[in-house]
Amino acid sequence: MRVQLFATCLGDLIFPDAVRDAEALLRDADVDVDFVERQVCCGQPAFNAGHRKAAKRVARTFDKAFSRDHPIVLASGSCATMASHYLPKLLDIEPYEVWELSSFLEHLGVEVASTNTGRTLAYHDSCHMLRDLDISDAPRRLLEKSGATLAPLERSDLCCGFGGTFSVRQPEVSVAMADDKLAAAADSGAEALVTADPGCLMHLTGRANRVGGVPIVHLATALRHGVGPTSG
Amino acid sequence: MIARGKLADPRVQEAIDSSTERLRSHRIDAWNELDDVEGRRARAYEIRMRAVRDIDGNLNRFRSALEARGGHVSVCASAEEANAYVVDVCKRHGAKLLAKSKSMATEEIGLNDALEAAGITSVETDLGEYILQLEGEHPVHIVAPAIEKTKEDVARLFTDVEGVDVPPVLEELTASARRQLRQVFLDADVGVTGANFVVAETGTVVTVTNEGNGRLCASLPRVHIVVTGIERLVERMEDLPHLLSLLGRSATGQRLTSYTHLVTGPRREGEQDGPEELHVIFLENGRRNLIDTKYEEMLACIRCGSCLNVCPVYRKTAGAAYGPVYSGPMGAVLAPLLVGLEQAPSLPHASSLCGACTQACPVKIPLHELLLELRSDLVEERTAPFLERLGFSLWSVAWSTPIGYRISTRLARLGQRWGSRLGPGRVWAGGRDLPALARKRFRDVR
Numbered sequence A: 001m002r003v004q005l006f007a008t009c010l011g012d013l014i015f016p017d018a019v020r021d022a023e024a025l026l027r028d029a030d031v032d033v034d035f036v037e038r039q040v041c042c043g044q045p046a047f048n049a050g051h052r053k054a055a056k057r058v059a060r061t062f063d064k065a066f067s068r069d070h071p072i073v074l075a076s077g078s079c080a081t082m083a084s085h086y087l088p089k090l091l092d093i094e095p096y097e098v099w100e101l102s103s104f105l106e107h108l109g110v111e112v113a114s115t116n117t118g119r120t121l122a123y124h125d126s127c128h129m130l131r132d133l134d135i136s137d138a139p140r141r142l143l144e145k146s147g148a149t150l151a152p153l154e155r156s157d158l159c160c161g162f163g164g165t166f167s168v169r170q171p172e173v174s175v176a177m178a179d180d181k182l183a184a185a186a187d188s189g190a191e192a193l194v195t196a197d198p199g200c201l202m203h204l205t206g207r208a209n210r211v212g213g214v215p216i217v218h219l220a221t222a223l224r225h226g227v228g229p230t231s232g
Numbered sequence B: 001m002i003a004r005g006k007l008a009d010p011r012v013q014e015a016i017d018s019s020t021e022r023l024r025s026h027r028i029d030a031w032n033e034l035d036d037v038e039g040r041r042a043r044a045y046e047i048r049m050r051a052v053r054d055i056d057g058n059l060n061r062f063r064s065a066l067e068a069r070g071g072h073v074s075v076c077a078s079a080e081e082a083n084a085y086v087v088d089v090c091k092r093h094g095a096k097l098l099a100k101s102k103s104m105a106t107e108e109i110g111l112n113d114a115l116e117a118a119g120i121t122s123v124e125t126d127l128g129e130y131i132l133q134l135e136g137e138h139p140v141h142i143v144a145p146a147i148e149k150t151k152e153d154v155a156r157l158f159t160d161v162e163g164v165d166v167p168p169v170l171e172e173l174t175a176s177a178r179r180q181l182r183q184v185f186l187d188a189d190v191g192v193t194g195a196n197f198v199v200a201e202t203g204t205v206v207t208v209t210n211e212g213n214g215r216l217c218a219s220l221p222r223v224h225i226v227v228t229g230i231e232r233l234v235e236r237m238e239d240l241p242h243l244l245s246l247l248g249r250s251a252t253g254q255r256l257t258s259y260t261h262l263v264t265g266p267r268r269e270g271e272q273d274g275p276e277e278l279h280v281i282f283l284e285n286g287r288r289n290l291i292d293t294k295y296e297e298m299l300a301c302i303r304c305g306s307c308l309n310v311c312p313v314y315r316k317t318a319g320a321a322y323g324p325v326y327s328g329p330m331g332a333v334l335a336p337l338l339v340g341l342e343q344a345p346s347l348p349h350a351s352s353l354c355g356a357c358t359q360a361c362p363v364k365i366p367l368h369e370l371l372l373e374l375r376s377d378l379v380e381e382r383t384a385p386f387l388e389r390l391g392f393s394l395w396s397v398a399w400s401t402p403i404g405y406r407i408s409t410r411l412a413r414l415g416q417r418w419g420s421r422l423g424p425g426r427v428w429a430g431g432r433d434l435p436a437l438a439r440k441r442f443r444d445v446r
Ligand code: SF4
Pocket: B300, B301, B302, B303, B304, B305, B306, B307, B308, B330, B357, B360, B361, B362, B363, B364, B365, B367
């Protein structure tokens, strides 16, 4: 089994550790991982803001970089949505086989190391992963397989308030939404909040750094290393 | 028509939060009773789109059917035209008092103001609308207009109006409202209602309410005027039950709304009740702009409010953060289409694109995708600010090659300490720490 890893821009630039963990999880599962150096970004930031020409320009880097010979795997629900749903329409090209990391690991039926034995975690559903890709069980099952107990997170489906440019167009609303999410995580009794999306991770971490809260951890990191005092 | 980036005050926010949450969970419970949810949504979409795609044919069929029953039909292009028509009918009948039931179409055209200017008193008879009218406010929710008011707010208001102490108890409040409104129904010369659906085939106007006030407005006064959008039409009577069942479930979690009122023409000879005259005004007011465009599906909306109740942005800002009439995701899509994008350029951005609206919509309107289209139109029409367009252009040129990507991210690393001082970085940093660019990119260390 061979896959092409898409780091995504946020993964590449801000959360390289999470992407490394994603790659390691794939290798642990005996998957050959290619990293295509030509990759840049899927164009989602511009696409969601309505700048289609700009989005096309950037999305073409995706089309140039990746082949259709092997599945593309990435550790971001929203970029997976862009790459699988919107990008092919935007560029008028054949769709790619795109997998969000947790759904791919589940699909392979991998065993997960017991990295979270005895830990209690909460999982935040990122919007596009939940509603466009319909993936909500896979990340939870993987976390449970890693030994974690999942604390129910109140309204885990509510948006964390990131929303790309929304976060700076409506900053007060965006921050208030993050506060609700952080409060729900604190109330859940979990030791950490896990998300499969670098966008949510960036937003919630940025807010938690100001007002406190449980650590927020990318799913790949949570699975690979477990959630402990050293992670997050 | 600006979506202010402001939060509603905490008390309002709490009221909205709990009310929308209640409506949301009632909706989910009511839908959970049904099998084949997707099939039902698809059927509702099909019924609505079939009607929307033949609005003129349906209008003609409706007109023939209703006129044959002695009703009057008028299609009005603008708010002014529609208001003038209502005022004209009132004047012809020497009407002084008008009883109104809840209608978003009349909110849209500002009917009450037009009537007042003509010296006609219009009283809102829906409890929520009545409360707002007393307060001089406008609805913030298309289904539950006074959603942000608490029992205590209403008790204070009614105590003032009645001059006797009205306790904040639901039964007492409704009893008080009944005392205040009963005489209005009896004295009104004209009744105005909206329509939830209009059946073309039979010439039937369908109104649903939970208070029965719509039925009184439509049957007690001598004249009944219906104001509704041209898109409310459905083709056949057999289309109606399906939509009614989904409307009740989606709006309030009811299998059927308490009162479903079907009117086909004015009082006929030998009948005991009903108005002597019936007028149905179909409002265009920008709706034709949507026909045969990528936005056509928005005309399928049945105004159930589900998209408001699930919207995290609506819950934080309350309706007042949207346009003056339609709020939440449906308002963020519809208002710019009705009044022109340049009049409401921030509404398409009043969403985090979480997609909860699209998922909740009983008629499958892809609301968040329509918002994406509107955003794209804003850029195409150059309504989006110049600096924003320049920013995205420069960014996209840089990121169109791996080398440009590398250079730009190196520069960004050098400049990141100033990131929180200007532009979007500054706005972000108002409430959140800016993310730090990693010392080495993933690709440089793997
Ligand atoms: S857009 Fe859909 S969910 Fe929103 S009010 Fe209209 S029908 Fe209901």
